Every structure is written in structure tokens, then in C-alpha cells.
Amino acid sequence: MPSYDYDAVVVGSGPNGLAAAITLAEAGRSVIVLEGDATPGGGTRTAELTLPGFRHDVCSAIHPMGAASPLFDRLPLASHGLDWVHPEVAVAHPLDDGTAVTLHRSLDETVVSVGHGWRRVFGPLVGGGRDLLDDVLRPQPHRPAHPLGFVRFGARAASPAVGLGRAMGDERAAALWAGIAAHAITSLSIPLSSAAGVVMTVAGHVGGWPMARGGSGAIGDALVAHLRSLGGTIECNRPVRSLDELPAARAVVFDTTPWQLVQIAGDRLPPGSYRHFRHGSASFKIDYALDGPMPWTAEPCRRAGTIHLGGTAREIAVAEHDVYRGRVPARPMVLVAQQSVADDSRAPAGKHTLWAYCHLPFGSTADMTEPIEAQLDRFAPGWRELVLARTVSPPSAIEGHNPNAIGGDIAGGASDRLQLVFRPRISLDPHRTPAEHLWLCSSSTPPGAGVHGMCGYWAAQSVLKHQP
Ligand SMILES: Cc1cc2nc3c(=O)[nH]c(=O)nc-3n(C[C@H](O)[C@H](O)[C@H](O)COP(=O)(O)OP(=O)(O)OC[C@H]3O[C@@H](n4cnc5c(N)ncnc54)[C@H](O)[C@@H]3O)c2cc1C
Structure with a gap:
């Protein structure tokens, strides 16, 4: 009988690595997490990226998936300091006529803003929203516990997003x-492009689109604290480059992409194990320190945590579609978060933080600063006068912050076509790798991107099944 230092080593401390470690520790396993960075948390880290006193989310900022996560819901994260802050308006979407449409946690309030088409599409999913998320946020295929909700979800998720938008009958x-x-x-014109949006909308009506008080780092901190309370260990500044560097363990669980795993595992993995795995498009992000609140033309934007700048659905x-086809968009869709509107711990009194990013092709070196700022000019003229400092993160810098974001891909791999569901390869046990004792738990595995920890939870279930 070989002797082991630990039952499990987890490589990487993103939300999924920590979720895997917690799930294994809850089952009584001895666990150590090795993190390459100086701080734990992966995509849930907060730092003063611009000026002292301005606390920016280095990666994730807004957490519909965290607030609705079946795992996070069960863990005592509030007792470890995690406090979800709900802005008055979950999502605001300004239009060129100076008004904005809005998403609220309440379906009724949302319908007041956008009309009954919204209720027709999402109403049938929202009542059983938590059950639906239980059925969706897991490896597929499986027998759903709530078949009717799952079928309704499938009918909407399968549709190209542009088609589902048309079905609402209102521009x-x-x-x-x-x-x-x-x-x-991904392209909103291809089948299945509605799936992620439907999940995020249902999650929004179930748990809102909150942020973590003090910064997304509070999520990682709460997960780390809970892991430690269960007896787990975490060591930072421990980048793993080969299996030889690891302590002896029955199971090794990687919170990395398959490409990193292939490098680290070398010939322990059969050649070509992940040859069909594809990375997705990249992101280009800018963080701003502002001297005051954004002067949005549309009033609801001033009360919103998330703002989508792109104009019409078309x-x-x-x-x-340009990004999907490998072209740099002239007028990108810009995703904005203004955390300090609801959380005054993010910036000195009277000042604000702004987080904005857009999509562009994988690995692109295009400078999107001006196209992003042109969209801000369009919906908040005069905002430039408020800028105290900004930090620009092109895809290469995003990968620099986190080695999982290969080529600037923040979703752990393309989330479209077959790979939306069957990731990182087609398998009934997708978290288990073809190498004995090695598992993957990152967002490259089901159920995919976002801060929800469910990839880690399901990876740990696979470990427990194979190593009872
Ligand atoms: C700019 C940006 C914005 C985002 N916005 C949102 C958002 O608003 N809401 C949301 O829900 N999601 C958002 N996301 C996505 C979200 O952050 C990820 O889906 C999530 O963090 C994935 O978690 P993970 O545990 O799989 O991996 P990660 O969080 O990426 O963590 C992986 C960890 O593993 C470590 N690691 C990698 N390789 C090694 C190695 N060889 N040795 C040791 N350690 C290693 C890394 O340092 C990192 O800490 C965003 C991501 C980015 C980059």
C-alpha cells in the first residue's frame, strides 16, 4: 500500500479549486491547495489597480451565478464575511433616446420596464428557478429532477439569442x-447562444445580480476561511510546473485549463487527450478611478450595478458576430460594472470605481481603449473629466493576472456549440482525465464559466466516486 501525504492536492485556488477542496474536506479527506499566485482566489481577487483607496475587481465583479449557486447557498460563507450587495437596479441598458431598460430581481418590475414579452419567455422558468439551476449547473446529460422546467429551459436555450429576442416582440x-x-x-446568431443568457437571467430573478461587499476578493477569502475551518491547507506562491513537484496524493485536482494540464502532466496523459478542446474569444478590460459618479444620461443607469453598452439588439x-468570426468590432458591446454605487468601501468618499470590458478575437493585440471609451461617451457624455486614473488590461495582461485566461479567454474555453455542454471533451465523467488519479475542476469543465464553484463541486464528486 503506497503512503500518501494527502488524500488530495488541488492545483489552483480559483472558486472551483476551492469548491473542490471544500467538498473533499467535507467528506473527511485531507486536502492541500497549491496556488501559483501570491494571493488566493483566482478570478475572485480585488486589488488597488489604479490609485490607493480604489478597490478594483481584478477579474469577476458581478455575481448572479454566485448568488444563485446551489453550493455557495449551502456553505456558511456569510459567517466568513461574504456579504452580497444588491444595487437598486440589477442591470441597466441605455438606449440612444436617453432612456434605459432595466433588469430587476423582481420579474414584475422587469416587465414594467420591458413589457410582457419578457414574462412570456422567462416567466415559466422563474417560479422553479432554483430547481432549474440545480438541474442545469451539472454535467449533462442527466435525468432532470424537474423535467418540465428542464424541457422549457432546453427549448429556450437551444435557440439563437437573436431569435429569442425577436420572440419578445419588443425592440x-x-x-x-x-x-x-x-x-x-459567442455569436448571438448560432444555436445554443441563448443558453448562458437564459441561465443568467433566471439566476438574476432568483438571486439578483449582486456584488461582494469590499470586492470579489471577499468570495475567495470566505471560501479559503471555510476550507481552513474544515482542516484544509492552502499555500500561495506555489506554481506547479510538473507532477514531480507535488506532494504524494491519491488524487490531484487541477483548477487549470486542459492546455496547462497537458504541459504539467506530460506523458502521463495519452497523446491528443484534449486535441478537440477550443479556447474562446478574448476580453479587453479597463479599470477607472473616478472623481465622482458617472454622468449617465439615462437615470436608471446611475442606480445600476451592471450596465450594458451596445445600443440595439442588432x-x-x-x-x-464580428468577434466570433475573428474580426475586431468597430463598435464593441461593453460590459460595465460600477460597484461603488452600492458599496462605498470601494473608493474614497465621493469617488467611484468603474470596471469595463469588451470582447475581441482570441489573443488579439488590438487596442480597444478608444472604442470602449466611445461607448462611454455615447451614454455618459462628459465622463472623461472625472477620470483620475485608469489601468488598461489587454488580453495579454488578463492572462498575466491569471494563467488560466489563455489568450485573454476569460471563460476557460469556448462556450458554444458542442463544447457548451461537453467540455473539456466528450465524456460521461468529464472532470476525470484519461490519466489515473488526475482530475480537472476549472471552468473548462461543466457547468462552465462564472463564479459559482459548481465545476469544483462536481469534480470532487467524481473523485469521491472513484476513490470511495
Ligand atoms: C476580466 C474578467 C471578468 C470576469 N467577470 C466575471 C463576472 O463578473 N462574474 C462571473 O461570475 N465571472 C466572471 N469572470 C469569470 C470568472 O472569473 C471565472 O469563470 C472563474 O473565476 C473561474 O474559476 P476557476 O476556479 O475555474 O478558475 P480561476 O478563477 O481562473 O482560478 C484558477 C487559479 O489557478 C491558479 N493556477 C493556474 N495554474 C496554476 C499552476 N500551474 N500552479 C498553481 N496555480 C495555478 C491561478 O493562479 C488561479 O488562481 C470574469 C473573468 C475575468 C478574467
């Missing part, structure tokens, strides 16, 4: 929907 509703659907980082579809 303003379609614009709000297109902004949300664009989080899928404009957004064109921009996202």
Missing part, C-alpha cells in the same frame, strides 16, 4: 436580452 426588451446574452462570448449581435 427594447430584445436589447436588454441581447446585452445579457452577450455574456456567452448592433450587439453584429459586434459579437
Whole structure:
């Protein structure tokens, strides 16, 4: 019988690595997490990226998936300091006539803003929203616990997002929907491009689109604290380059992409194990320190945590289709978060933070500063006078912050076509790698991108199944 230092080593401390470690520790396993960075948390880190006193989210900022995560819901994260802050308006989508359409946690309030088409499409999913998320946020295929809700979800998710927008019968509703659907980082004209947006909309009506008080780092901190309370260990500044560097363990769980795993595992993995795995498009992000609140023309934007800048559904579809086809969009869809509107711990008194990014082709070196700022000019003229400092993060810098974001891909791999569901390869046990004792738990595995920890949870379930 070989002797082991640990039951499990987890490589990487993003929300999924920590979720895997917690799930294994809850099952009584001895666990150590090795993190390459100086701080834990992966995509949930907060730092003063611009000026002292301005606390920016380095990666994730807004958390519909965190607030609705079946795992986070069960863990005592509030007792470890995690406090979800709900802005008055979840999502605002300004239009060129100076008004904005809005998403609220309340379906009724949202319908007041965008009309009954919204209720027709999402109403049948929202009542059983938590059950639906239980059925969706897991490896597929599986027998759904709530088949009717799952079938209704499937009918909507399968549709191209532009088609689902048209089904709402209202251009303003379609614009709000297109902004949300664009989080899928794919063409809105292809089948299945509605899936991520439908999940995020249902999650929004179930748990809102909150942010973490103090910054997304509070999510990682709460997960780390809970892991430690269960007896787990975490060591930072421990980048893993080869399996030889690891302590002896029965299971090794990688919170990395398959490409990194292939490098680290070398010939332990059969050649070509992940040859069909594709990375997705990139992101280009800018963080601003502002001298005051954004002067949005449309009033609801001033009370919103998330703002989608892209205009009509058609404009957004064109921009996202350009990216999908490998072209740099002339007028990108810009995703904005203004955390300090609802959380005054993010900036000195009277000052504000702004987080904005757009999509562009994988690995692109295009400078999107001006196109992003032109969209801000369009909906908040005069905002430039408020800028105290800004930090620009092109795809290469995003990858520099986090080695999982290869080529600037923030979703752990393309989330479209077959790979939306079957990631990182077609398998009934997708978290288990073809190498003995090695698992993957990152957002490259089901159920995919976002801060929800469910990839880690399901990876740990696979470990527990194979190593009872
Ligand atoms: C700019 C940006 C904006 C985003 N916005 C949102 C948002 O608003 N809401 C949302 O829900 N999601 C958002 N996301 C996506 C979200 O952050 C990810 O889906 C999520 O963090 C994935 O979690 P993970 O645990 O799979 O991997 P990650 O969070 O990427 O963590 C992986 C960890 O593994 C470590 N690691 C990698 N390789 C090694 C190695 N060899 N040795 C040791 N450690 C290693 C990394 O340093 C990192 O800490 C955003 C991402 C980015 C980059």
C-alpha cells in the first residue's frame, strides 16, 4: 500500500479549486491547495489597480451565478464575511433616446420596464428557478429532477439569442436580452447562444445580480476561511510546473485549463487527450478611478450595478458576430460594472470605481481603449473629466493576472456549440482525465464559466466516486 501525504492536492485556488477542496474536506479527506499566485482566489481577487483607496475587481465583479449557486447557498460563507450587495437596479441598458431598460430581481418590475414579452419567455422558468439551476449547473446529460422546467429551459436555450429576442416582440426588451446574452462570448446568431443568457437571467430573478461587499476578493477569502475551518491547507506562491513537484496524493485536482494540464502532466496523459478542446474569444478590460459618479444620461443607469453598452439588439449581435468570426468590432458591446454605487468601501468618499470590458478575437493585440471609451461617451457624455486614473488590461495582461485566461479567454474555453455542454471533451465523467488519479475542476469543465464553484463541486464528486 503506497503512503500518501494527502488524500488530495488541488492545483489552483480559483472558486472551483476551492469548491473542490471544500467538498473533499467535507467528506473527511485531507486536502492541500497549491496556488501559483501570491494571493488566493483566482478570478475572485480585488486589488488597488489604479490609485490607493480604489478597490478594483481584478477579474469577476458581478455575481448572479454566485448568488444563485446551489453550493455557495449551502456553505456558511456569510459567517466568513461574504456579504452580497444588491444595487437598486440589477442591470441597466441605455438606449440612444436617453432612456434605459432595466433588469430587476423582481420579474414584475422587469416587465414594467420591458413589457410582457419578457414574462412570456422567462416567466415559466422563474417560479422553479432554483430547481432549474440545480438541474442545469451539472454535467449533462442527466435525468432532470424537474423535467418540465428542464424541457422549457432546453427549448429556450437551444435557440439563437437573436431569435429569442425577436420572440419578445419588443425592440427594447430584445436589447436588454441581447446585452445579457452577450455574456456567452459567442455569436448571438448560432444555436445554443441563448443558453448562458437564459441561465443568467433566471439566476438574476432568483438571486439578483449582486456584488461582494469590499470586492470579489471577499468570495475567495470566505471560501479559503471555510476550507481552513474544515482542516484544509492552502499555500500561495506555489506554481506547479510538473507532477514531480507535488506532494504524494491519491488524487490531484487541477483548477487549470486542459492546455496547462497537458504541459504539467506530460506523458502521463495519452497523446491528443484534449486535441478537440477550443479556447474562446478574448476580453479587453479597463479599470477607472473616478472623481465622482458617472454622468449617465439615462437615470436608471446611475442606480445600476451592471450596465450594458451596445445600443440595439442588432448592433450587439453584429459586434459579437464580428468577434466570433475573428474580426475586431468597430463598435464593441461593453460590459460595465460600477460597484461603488452600492458599496462605498470601494473608493474614497465621493469617488467611484468603474470596471469595463469588451470582447475581441482570441489573443488579439488590438487596442480597444478608444472604442470602449466611445461607448462611454455615447451614454455618459462628459465622463472623461472625472477620470483620475485608469489601468488598461489587454488580453495579454488578463492572462498575466491569471494563467488560466489563455489568450485573454476569460471563460476557460469556448462556450458554444458542442463544447457548451461537453467540455473539456466528450465524456460521461468529464472532470476525470484519461490519466489515473488526475482530475480537472476549472471552468473548462461543466457547468462552465462564472463564479459559482459548481465545476469544483462536481469534480470532487467524481473523485469521491472513484476513490470511495
Ligand atoms: C476580466 C474578467 C471578468 C470576469 N467577470 C466575471 C463576472 O463578473 N462574474 C462571473 O461570475 N465571472 C466572471 N469572470 C469569470 C470568472 O472569473 C471565472 O469563470 C472563474 O473565476 C473561474 O474559476 P476557476 O476556479 O475555474 O478558475 P480561476 O478563477 O481562473 O482560478 C484558477 C487559479 O489557478 C491558479 N493556477 C493556474 N495554474 C496554476 C499552476 N500551474 N500552479 C498553481 N496555480 C495555478 C491561478 O493562479 C488561479 O488562481 C470574469 C473573468 C475575468 C478574467
